[in-house]
Amino acid sequence: MARDYRQVADRIAADIAAGRLRPGDRLPAQRAFARRHGIANSTAIRVYGELVRRGLAVGEVGRGTFVRAAPPSPGHALAEEPAAPDGPAVNLELNYPVVAGQSELMARSLAGLLRPDVLEAATRPAAADGTPAAREAAGSLLARGGWRPDPARVLFAGNGRQAIAAAVASFVRPGGRLGVDALTYPLVKAVAERLGVTLVAIAADGDGLCPDALGAAHRGAPLGAVYVQPTLHNPTAVTMSEERRERLAEVCARSGIGVVEDTTWAFLAPDAPAPLAAHAPARTVLVDSLSKRLAPGLTTGFLVAPGAHRDPLADALRSGAWTAGRFNLEAATRWITDGTVAAVAAAKRRDTAARHRLVRSRLAGFRVRTDPRAYFCWWELPAPWRTDTFVAAAAARGVALTPGRAFAVPPLAAPDAVRIGLASPPYEVLSSALETLARVAREGPPGGA
Structure with missing residues (x-):
């Protein structure tokens, strides 16, 4: 009998591997499964247990057994020998931070979205400014340090990377110059290359990017904008003081330099000072996303645009095909508003x-x-x-x-x-x-x- 239940489990595993059973598919109730395969109910129970043991299925109390989206992480052990040919373990x-229980929380939020009438609306196209509910939700999410963005100034991108690209493209023309920390987020280097923008390294100290160095670089040859991560800078983890943010905002305002402020990691430091957008609201595009807050595959990006810069930024999102999907907006709105x-x-x-x-x-x-x-x-x-x-x-x-x-x-x-x-x-x-x-x-x- 032990061999029989494993053979049945092998056939189900083959169906999963071949795509005949897809992630999220619900397996039949165990009695129905037993009848279909001509086995005892006790054998069906052992088959399902074997599939769970292999990481191919997951049981949910009161709902049934489902094909798992992906095998669980094996928890690699480090070996003293060189790594296998497919790369380090x-x-x-x-x-990509993922914590226990977050998928269950997110799944509960989406239950209402899967009703046919709601789903129909959620699969329609969305403009760069999303929906009123999404703008309100984003405004509450991005508020910090006594600052809260005007929801009317919120725009949406497909993900945080696209939000950065749109912000840079809206400030800096091809051939123009973008100031960055001498150590900066590698994605910005790739974005600049694709947009034909020249990066200008700006010196930093223990309090972040130096305003005087930024001003000197601009006087040498005008900068279209500067890209900064004032809170938990990647890779040094520096968080700028309130005084440094004020001084940087003054230099940008006086010199006419646009600011692309990346706050992707700022949710980890809720006690950090208010963003640069609070000090230089007329010059700063704040960008953020859900990918670090929730999960890497969630791709809603947020932008808070200066009033006069909103339309050019929306144009950049549309022309780059960087706008967010309506379903993503609806999901994000639910996750934000229900506390997930x-x-x-x-x-x-x-x-x-x-x-x-x-x-x-x-x-x-x-x-x-x-x-x-x-x-x-x-x-x-x-x-x-x-x-x-x-x-x-x-x-x-x-x-x-x-x-x-x-x-x-x-x-x-x-x-x-x-x-x-x-x-x-x-x-x-x-x-x-x-x-x-x-x-x-x-x-x-x-x-x-």
Whole structure:
């Protein structure tokens, strides 16, 4: 009998692998399944248990058994041998925070959206300014530090990356110049290249991008805009003080420089000062998204536009085909208004604190720049390590890292540093990975070079 139930489970597994059963499909009730396959009900129970054990199905109390969207994470163990040919076992380049229970919360929110009449409306096209309900919800989501955006100024993109691209395109013409931190988000480097925009590295200190350096760069040759992450800057995790934000806003206003303010990670620091958009509302496009707050596959981006800049920004969204889908807007509105986003964000703030305890323990004694609220840290490697050599050595031990050169903007030389993404692996895997990295760092490079 044991072989019989496994053989039936094998056939169902083959149907899942071939796509005949798709993620989310509900399997028949166990009695109906038993009749269909000519087996006893007790055997059907064992078949379903085997499918769950294999990670191919999930049982939901009171609802039934469903084909799982993806196998659960196996919780990779770190090996002493070199990684397998398909790459390192632990990828600390990726940085997608997901906490337990968030999918259940999100699923409950969507139940009403799946009614036929509601779904019909939710699958119609949406304009760049979305719907009144979506604008109100976004306004409440983006409010912080005593500042709350006017919902009439909110626009929507398909995702945060598209929001950044639209904001840059609306401020800077092809061939123009965009100021950025000398260490900046790699996506902005890719966006600038595609738009034909030249990046200008602006010096930063322990309080973020330096306003005087920005003004000097603009006087040398005009900047169309500056891209900044004032709260939990990626990769250094620096959060600008209130005074630095005020000074930066003054320089931009006096010089006529537009501001693209990225607040994607700011939800992790609710006590941070008000955004630059509060200090320079006539010059700042604030961009944000749901991907870090909820899950990486959720692709609603938000933009808060200055009044005079709203129409050009909406044009940039339309011409780039960067507007959000109506279904995404409806889902986002429900997640925001029913408290799902707030609950998941609070859980992620607790999660970062736990992960930083691992960082402090495993990387004690090394030069690690971070903030206990951030999902990443910037590790300045000890001599005589060089970045590429260290990244290769870490990969050979099964850990993937982002090298410092990915963030460096010329003429800044690529620093001997790496960014460590803390969000994606389970705690045990992250702990082992950090221990491995510390061991590699202490052993030193091959040959001491």
